[in-house]
Amino acid sequence: MGHCKDCGIYDEKKGACYHFTVEQQDCVYFTPIQFDDDERLSPENHWRFKIADMKAKSMQGPV
Secondary structure (H helix, E strand, C coil), X not given: CCCHHHECCEECCCCEEXXXXXXXXXXXXXXXXXXXXXXXXXXXXXXXXXXXXHHHHHCCCCC
């Protein structure tokens, strides 16, 4: 896993993670930084995309 400063959920203005208050070693919420029209998406948007992705994966299974 990557480090907090390489994560899209890391808020550079606040200098901390959008979700956690302390640095995590192997964070399950790590997401690579994404850009839209050469602008970095906000940590809040990264967080929403990650939660939606995790929920979609958890709903997979036998029918």
